[in-house]
Amino acid sequence: MIIGSEYLKIVIHRFKDAKVTAEKAMEQLTESELFWAPNEESNSVAIIVKHMSGNMVSRWTDFLTSDGEKPSRNRDDEFVGDSQTKEQVMELWELGWDTFLSALKDIDEEHLLKTITIRNEPHSVIEAIERQMYHYSYHVGQIIYIVKYLKSGDWKSLTIPRKK
Numbered sequence: 001m002i003i004g005s006e007y008l009k010i011v012i013h014r015f016k017d018a019k020v021t022a023e024k025a026m027e028q029l030t031e032s033e034l035f036w037a038p039n040e041e042s043n044s045v046a047i048i049v050k051h052m053s054g055n056m057v058s059r060w061t062d063f064l065t066s067d068g069e070k071p072s073r074n075r076d077d078e079f080v081g082d083s084q085t086k087e088q089v090m091e092l093w094e095l096g097w098d099t100f101l102s103a104l105k106d107i108d109e110e111h112l113l114k115t116i117t118i119r120n121e122p123h124s125v126i127e128a129i130e131r132q133m134y135h136y137s138y139h140v141g142q143i144i145y146i147v148k149y150l151k152s153g154d155w156k157s158l159t160i161p162r163k164k
Contacts, residue, residue, distance in 0.1 A: 004109035011129055012104050015136065019097050022140045024158050025147040031086045033150050044081065045146050046089045048139050051078040053096030059118065059132065060103035064111065068118035068128065104129070 026034070026045060037044040043051070054075065059068040083089050107125060115122045123131065148155050 004112050007112070007126070008104065008107060008109070011133065012101065014133070015101065015104070018136055018140045021158050022143045023093075024156075025144045026090075028147055028151050028154070028156055029086075033147075034086050034089055035081060035083075036146075036150060043079065043142070045143050046083050047079055047081055048142055048146075049089050049093045049096075050081075050083065051075075052136060052139050053092040054078040055135065056096035056100040056132075059128070060100045063103055063116055063128070064114065064125075067120060068116065069120075100132070 026049075029045065033045075035044045035046050037047070054073060055078075058070045058073040061070065083092065112124065112126050114125050116125060116128055117123070118128060118131070144158065
């Protein structure tokens with residue numbers, strides 16, 4: 001199935017692009033800015049990273065054989081800011097992405113239509129990948145928006161700068 005292998009190649013590339021884009025944004029932050037949130041109902045970049053990592057580890061560890069919502073996951077805890085340093089935040093970031101990208105690399109074409117579960121709901125592997133494409137892109141956009149807000153005039157464009 002040539003289409004399946006091409007699909008996998010494309011989505012892995014797109015997810016890696018999203019990861020690198022978020023990293024380029026986060027590199028612009030000071031350590032204190034990484035933990036800044038506009039109010040109590042909003043998340044800091046550090047909290048978004050913690051949530052994404054928790055999601056990635058839960059969803060993509062043994063995803064072909066176990067539910068994507070692992071009993072060990074405490075989703076509510078992902079929204080508690082207990083990281084103290086930028087290094088700790090980036091370690092969580094890498095743990096999540098390493099887990100996720102390793103799982104994607106292990107998918108064979110015949111897995112794409114296999115039914116897996118997330119929160120006891122059936123999904124094809126393609127559907128699970130696309131669900132995460134939406135979810136992770138949403139959070140990468142939040143990260144970029146926060147960084148752009150905080151850096152204002154010092155913002156370094158991640159794509160083509162305006163008027164160029």
